[in-house]
Every structure is written in structure tokens, then in C-alpha cells.
Amino acid sequence: MxxxxxxxxxxxxxxxxxxxxxxxxxxxxxxxxxxxxxxxxxxxxxxxxxxxxxxxxxxxxxxxxxxxxxxxxxGEVYRQHLRWKLNLARVKPFYAVKCNPDREVLRLLAKLGTGFDCASRAEIDMILELGVPASRIIYAQPCKTKSYLRHAKKVGVTRMTFDNTDELRKIRDCYPDAELVLRILTDDSASLCRFSAKYGASLDEANELLDLAKDLDLNVIGVSFHVGSGASDPNSFGKAVQDARFVFDRAAELGFDLKLLDVGGGFTDETFEMFAGNLNDALERHFPPHVRVIGEPGRYYASNAxxxxxxxxxxxxxxxxxxxxxxxxxxxxxxxxxxxxxxxxxxxxxxxxxxxxxxxxxxxxxxxxxxxxxxxxxxxxxxxxxxxxxxxxxxxxxxxxxxxxxxxxxxxxxxxxxxxxxxxxxxxxxxxxxxxxxx
Structure with missing residues (x-):
């Protein structure tokens, strides 16, 4: 119509x-x-x-x-952005496009300067077509299609996640210059939508992945996690940030210089301030200011609008x-x-x-x-x-x-x-x- x-x-x-x-x-x-x-x-x-x-x-x-x-x-999307900046000033939002790829929402968020969490070639292209530079995109998909990897390289999207050895070898073959973010396992049992059954490396697996990345001469720049979509336990962020600190320290022992922490999504309108306070406390305890922190809110921006x-x-x-x-x-x-x-x-x-x-x-x-x-x-x-x-x-x-x-x-x-x-x-x-x- x-x-x-x-x-x-x-x-x-x-x-x-x-x-x-x-x-x-x-x-x-x-x-x-x-x-x-x-x-x-x-x-x-x-x-x-x-x-x-x-x-x-x-x-x-x-x-x-x-x-x-x-x-x-x-206007509701706009107000949610101001609310984010007020309560999570250190965490740059990278909107999870999959939540709602409405073009006008994306256009507004692009104007507001957010980054974008893309999980496919189509989502990457959608954001680039809005004039957003590739540097504001993270390819947050730990298991990527080879042709999509080659496409990411072609359009200049360098930052992407991984959580398994086969993915590292695939990246070595298709995009060895990529900037890699290791996704670790979290406890998402208190979330509406749980992801840990599908994605995320345990701390033991993270050690092995860092060793392999070193052997393959790949560039690991950070750590990511996701406490689950629609999370209800604010303490989940504290434990996940602590685990990420462990991986940062292990990576430093191998000679990696990690400078990015991706705290994922899970933020909801009803509990946002509580979760933001918990996350801010954990970041202050475990990560100095020079570490860049990003998040991947989706429903937080789009649901009420x-x-x-x-x-x-x-x-x-x-x-x-x-x-x-x-x-x-x-x-x-x-x-x-x-x-x-x-x-x-x-x-x-x-x-x-x-x-x-x-x-x-x-x-x-x-x-x-x-x-x-x-x-x-x-x-x-x-x-x-x-x-x-x-x-x-x-x-x-x-x-x-x-x-x-x-x-x-x-x-x-x-x-x-x-x-x-x-x-x-x-x-x-x-x-x-x-x-x-x-x-």
C-alpha cells in the first residue's frame, strides 16, 4: 500500500x-x-x-x-541515544542492525554517530549505502561465509569477531589483514535469547585460539562477549568483564596489544540504568581509559519506537x-x-x-x-x-x-x-x- x-x-x-x-x-x-x-x-x-x-x-x-x-x-530513538550517552559515556554504541534494519532508524543513528554491528554482507552493504565509513562497522559474526569475508575485505570492513580455530584459518586464507576480536563465552542463563550455546569460546579455548592466532600471524585487537538478548541479571556484565580482563592479560603475554572491548548487547529499556551502573563499575575496576569500549544495543534503541x-x-x-x-x-x-x-x-x-x-x-x-x-x-x-x-x-x-x-x-x-x-x-x-x- x-x-x-x-x-x-x-x-x-x-x-x-x-x-x-x-x-x-x-x-x-x-x-x-x-x-x-x-x-x-x-x-x-x-x-x-x-x-x-x-x-x-x-x-x-x-x-x-x-x-x-x-x-x-x-524521536524515541533520539532520546534513547541521549540516555545512553548520559549513562554509558565510555561505551560507544554499535547498533545491532539485525534487530530492526529500518532505513530511517539506521539513517538517524548514522547521523548521531553510532557504529553498527553487522552480521552479513547485506547488512554491511545497507550501512555503507548510507554513507557510513567502514571504520564504524564491526562484522560481529563469529562464523562467516568465505565470500562474505572477501566482500568485507573489498569494501574495507576490517574489524570482525571469531571464536574457533577453523574461523582463524579461514580468515588467514581470505583476509589475513583483518582486525580480530575474540568472542568469549558468558553466562546468559538469565536472558530472553541465549547465544552461548552457539557462540563464544571458553577461557581454556581462548588460550588455544590466541596461541593459534600468534602462529598464523593474525592481528587480534580485542575481546567481545554477549550476555544474551534481553538480559535480566545485571551482575552478568561484571563476570563477563572480569573474564575479558583475563583474556587481555593472556594476550599480552603472547605479545598482542589488545585495545578494544566489545560488551555486546542485552540492554533493555526497563533495566538500562541498573545494567549501565553495573557495567561502568566493572569497566572502572578492570580496564584503564586507553582501552576502547563498544557495545551492541539493538532492542534498546528500536523496541519502544x-x-x-x-x-x-x-x-x-x-x-x-x-x-x-x-x-x-x-x-x-x-x-x-x-x-x-x-x-x-x-x-x-x-x-x-x-x-x-x-x-x-x-x-x-x-x-x-x-x-x-x-x-x-x-x-x-x-x-x-x-x-x-x-x-x-x-x-x-x-x-x-x-x-x-x-x-x-x-x-x-x-x-x-x-x-x-x-x-x-x-x-x-x-x-x-x-x-x-x-x-
Whole structure:
């Protein structure tokens, strides 16, 4: 569905600009100020959601015009960056592109000066096409395709990770001048998504890898780790930093001059300050200022910035064991689409009513399902929502920016390319992106 211009009509002054792919809604200083609260940002998002669905008549629209769509507040990405700089000033963020490779998010982060964690040739090319120099990319994939290694060499991406002997020999053959970062094993048992079963060398293995790198005359420059995506134990950083210090010291004994520590990701919005404090303490204890420190936040930047609107396409009445009435709702998006975060990221998206045909606000029990013919396509088994929802009503889901659109599929013939309406509740973000100047 081709996007159409959105205009927010109220007492606030609004600038609207379009390009061939996206819409930009820029609120000037007469609207939402740069110190906008979360409440004001949500109010703006809600207003754009309602204005968009007001343009859709499900009884007369063309096929696909009532598809699910996003509203993305790039001002939220901007504020998260300022929050990072305030709490983790020593750690330069290298955004994990895999989390959400949305071009406008990437463009904003590039303007803000972040680095980028890329795990494939396509991600590397995506970042380079934005004009980001190769020096701001880390090829953070311990097991790389040979042709991708040759491509990294061709485009000048020198920094990359490894965690096994075969990878070292592969790099020696394909890219012997690469700057190597040894990924070590961590305890990620308290994380939503655990990586240690797949990646990372134990401390004993790290010793062997450093010996081999020395024999192969390869350039090891640092150590990396990842405490797991969506980590919940702040102490995990302290132990990982201590282990990294051990590897630094062992490398020095072999003549390596390690100057980079990559602390990976695992940062979430809810626990960020706690984790940042733990990490800062560990860095101060174990690493002097001359060691460069980078991190790989993904969901921290993207999750809260995206809100998804979905349309009720069908409804089925059901009865509980005690005879109480409830409903099965079928949406035009599901776990094979933007709700892939339920399966791949262990998320539990919370439905909220955006528009309903009934004025009744009595709580009603629902189960909510996606549109495909697969029985696992369930968004939530049980939820209570106000009023009796019907076909044509709309729900919305907040915090849908991480591991959603990027892992959507075309299963059962449904689209994986849903429209994104971009707004900025932060004048600083608007100015950086060049689609509006503060007045």
C-alpha cells in the first residue's frame, strides 16, 4: 500500500514532508517540545494512528489498504541515544542492525554517530549505502561465509569477531589483514535469547585460539562477549568483564596489544540504568581509559519506537465452561508476520483497543489469532478488553520495534512489507534527518 501524507490538525503547528517511500510528520517547537514526556509522545502516536484508520473504509477499500501498519516515533530513538550517552559515556554504541534494519532508524543513528554491528554482507552493504565509513562497522559474526569475508575485505570492513580455530584459518586464507576480536563465552542463563550455546569460546579455548592466532600471524585487537538478548541479571556484565580482563592479560603475554572491548548487547529499556551502573563499575575496576569500549544495543534503541496497528478481520463467539460468552478475534497480522517476536524473541505483545464500534466498555474475554491457516498462529490465548469488538475494529500494540518486521514472512501469501508512518516527537531528530527545521 502506497503511503499517503498525514497531517495532524490541531492548535499545534505541523510540518509534513513526503518522499517516494515514507511520510514524515514533524512537530515544531510550537507542538511537542524537545523535552517531550513519554505521555506526550504516546498521545502524538495515538493521534496519527486514528487519523490513518479514519482514511480506511474496510467496506470499499482496495485489497491491502486495510493491512496492518506501523507508526514509528524517531524521536524515541533520539532520546534513547541521549540516555545512553548520559549513562554509558565510555561505551560507544554499535547498533545491532539485525534487530530492526529500518532505513530511517539506521539513517538517524548514522547521523548521531553510532557504529553498527553487522552480521552479513547485506547488512554491511545497507550501512555503507548510507554513507557510513567502514571504520564504524564491526562484522560481529563469529562464523562467516568465505565470500562474505572477501566482500568485507573489498569494501574495507576490517574489524570482525571469531571464536574457533577453523574461523582463524579461514580468515588467514581470505583476509589475513583483518582486525580480530575474540568472542568469549558468558553466562546468559538469565536472558530472553541465549547465544552461548552457539557462540563464544571458553577461557581454556581462548588460550588455544590466541596461541593459534600468534602462529598464523593474525592481528587480534580485542575481546567481545554477549550476555544474551534481553538480559535480566545485571551482575552478568561484571563476570563477563572480569573474564575479558583475563583474556587481555593472556594476550599480552603472547605479545598482542589488545585495545578494544566489545560488551555486546542485552540492554533493555526497563533495566538500562541498573545494567549501565553495573557495567561502568566493572569497566572502572578492570580496564584503564586507553582501552576502547563498544557495545551492541539493538532492542534498546528500536523496541519502544514502533507501534503496530492491526485490523479485526473476523470474529467467532465461544462459550466458557461456565457458559460465559467470549470471542476469538482474527487479525490481519500474526506470528508469521510482525508478531514473529512471540516465537523468535519470547515477547508477549499487549493488545489495546484503538477503535471499536461498540460504546460498551464492560470487560470481555478474548483470544486473539493471526490470519494464516496454521493453528500456532496465536497472538494471545486470553485477554480481557473493554467492549464487544467486531469486524472492522482496530487494535494497537506498543513496543513492537524489535525482532518484528525484520523477521516477518510471506507465509500463506500474506505480505511481509507493512507500511511505516514516521513521526518525530523530538525536534533534534527531525533536524538531523533533514525533514524539518526547528523554528
Amino acid at each position: 502506497a503511503p499517503s501524507a498525514i497531517s495532524i490538525i490541531d492548535h499545534n503547528e505541523t510540518t509534513v514532508l513526503n518522499d517516494s517511500k515514507v511520510d514524515y510528520v514533524h512537530t515544531t517547537k510550537h507542538g511537542v517540545e524537545s523535552d517531550v514526556t513519554g505521555f506526550a509522545s504516546k498521545a502524538l502516536i495515538n493521534k496519527v494512528l486514528k487519523e490513518q484508520i479514519a482514511r480506511i473504509d474496510v467496506d470499499t477499500c482496495e485489497p491491502g489498504e486495510e493491512d496492518a501498519f506501523y507508526v514509528a516515533d524517531l 514502533f507501534t503496530l496497528a492491526t485490523h479485526v478481520i473476523a470474529r467467532r463467539e465461544v462459550r466458557g465452561d461456565a457458559g460465559e460468552k467470549g470471542y476469538m478475534l482474527y487479525l490481519n497480522d500474526g506470528v508469521y508476520g510482525n508478531f514473529s517476536n512471540i516465537i523468535f524473541d519470547h515477547q508477549q505483545p499487549i493488545p489495546q483497543v484503538l477503535q471499536r464500534s461498540s460504546a460498551d466498555k464492560k470487560l470481555v474475554e478474548y483470544s486473539i489469532w493471526g490470519p494464516t491457516c496454521d493453528g500456532i498462529d496465536v497472538i494471545t490465548d486470553r485477554v480481557f478488553l473493554p467492549g464487544v469488538l467486531d469486524v472492522g475494529d482496530w487494535l494497537f500494540f506498543e513496543n513492537m520495534g524489535a525482532y518484528t518486521k525484520c523477521s516477518a514472512t510471506k507465509f500463506n501469501g500474506y505480505t511481509d512489507d507493512h507500511e511505516v508512518l514516521y513521526i518525530s516527537s523530538e525536534p533534534g531528530a527531525s533536524a538531523l534527518l533533514g525533514y524539518g527545521a526547528d523554528e
